[in-house]
Amino acid sequence: MKILLTGATGFLGYRTLEKLITLDWVKTVIANGTKLLDYRGIENTKVIYKLGRLENSVFVDELVNGVDMIIHAASFSSPWGKAAEFNSSNIITQQNILSSAKKYGVQKIIYISSPSVYFDGTHRLNIKETDPLPLKFVNHYARTKREAEILLEQSNIPFVILRPRALIGRGDSIIMPRLIRAQHEGKLRVIGNGKNKVDLTAVENVVEAIILSCLVKNEGLNQCYNITNDEPVILWEQIKYVLNALETPLVDKSISYRTAHLIARFLETKSVLTNYKEPPLTCYSVGTLGLSFTLDITKAKQLLGYRPTINTQQAIDEFLNWYKSNAKL
Numbered sequence: 001m002k003i004l005l006t007g008a009t010g011f012l013g014y015r016t017l018e019k020l021i022t023l024d025w026v027k028t029v030i031a032n033g034t035k036l037l038d039y040r041g042i043e044n045t046k047v048i049y050k051l052g053r054l055e056n057s058v059f060v061d062e063l064v065n066g067v068d069m070i071i072h073a074a075s076f077s078s079p080w081g082k083a084a085e086f087n088s089s090n091i092i093t094q095q096n097i098l099s100s101a102k103k104y105g106v107q108k109i110i111y112i113s114s115p116s117v118y119f120d121g122t123h124r125l126n127i128k129e130t131d132p133l134p135l136k137f138v139n140h141y142a143r144t145k146r147e148a149e150i151l152l153e154q155s156n157i158p159f160v161i162l163r164p165r166a167l168i169g170r171g172d173s174i175i176m177p178r179l180i181r182a183q184h185e186g187k188l189r190v191i192g193n194g195k196n197k198v199d200l201t202a203v204e205n206v207v208e209a210i211i212l213s214c215l216v217k218n219e220g221l222n223q224c225y226n227i228t229n230d231e232p233v234i235l236w237e238q239i240k241y242v243l244n245a246l247e248t249p250l251v252d253k254s255i256s257y258r259t260a261h262l263i264a265r266f267l268e269t270k271s272v273l274t275n276y277k278e279p280p281l282t283c284y285s286v287g288t289l290g291l292s293f294t295l296d297i298t299k300a301k302q303l304l305g306y307r308p309t310i311n312t313q314q315a316i317d318e319f320l321n322w323y324k325s326n327a328k329l
Helices: 011-020 057-064 083-104 140-153 175-184 203-215 235-245 257-273 283-290 298-304 312-326
Strands: 002-006 028-031 047-049 069-072 108-112 124-127 159-164 223-227 293-295
Touching (some): 083 108, 108 203, 140 159, 175 312, 203 298, 203 312, 235 312
């Protein structure tokens, strides 16, 4: 089987590529990204790197021609940015991929979406895929991810949509590193009472869900799945564990959720009225750090056969071991 993997140079894409080349049924992987970092490059006879932007429909046509399946993990993922950036990176690219997939008869598309589509500014526990979505999404990222889901659902191409929550593990350059930088800059504060429960997900478990999605048939197709470690944790306990392991313990300073949210709203408004630079605090980041947010993965267990194999502690330790050697990357 010949697979196109978009986002292959990112955190999840790189880890997915590592797994794909070990599978006998995978003969070739077209690995797409925009920039290939040295530590994320893989030399293997199965891998063909084709770097370029998916907003270019001619380039996408070249990528898709001859592939059997697409794993679409590329997106513009940020808590802040202009609508046009997200529309271009998350919607136009989806339209291009779907157009080429129809043209060349792609058998299946695995789309990596986001549970940010559920976020409504309140504590939410055990969210199911069938639960109502907010009338207004928290940011352009969540909005465009949902719009891209809808485009895929309406395409008549067999699909699987995955909504993995808060990826952690070796190679994470986003979640934990952001918190570590904030701590080093003296900006990190516990938001709320520090007792909020969240799901974190080992990247290796998400990769397993992707492989299961490639293989799933019948009732498991044309579905959307939540993916987590299935073991909600107290977020600030995990953050403190990481910082202690890096010998930068978090000073017990906190700010109420309400105050943090008001500050974030002010900073977002100021950004919109000035240079649109990402503010130090956004409403979404306040929510992710101060609210409880967990997902129900019963559907993934039943229809995909998904079972987390790496627990949260293992994933965090994997990250720490990697980060201590690669913090300057």
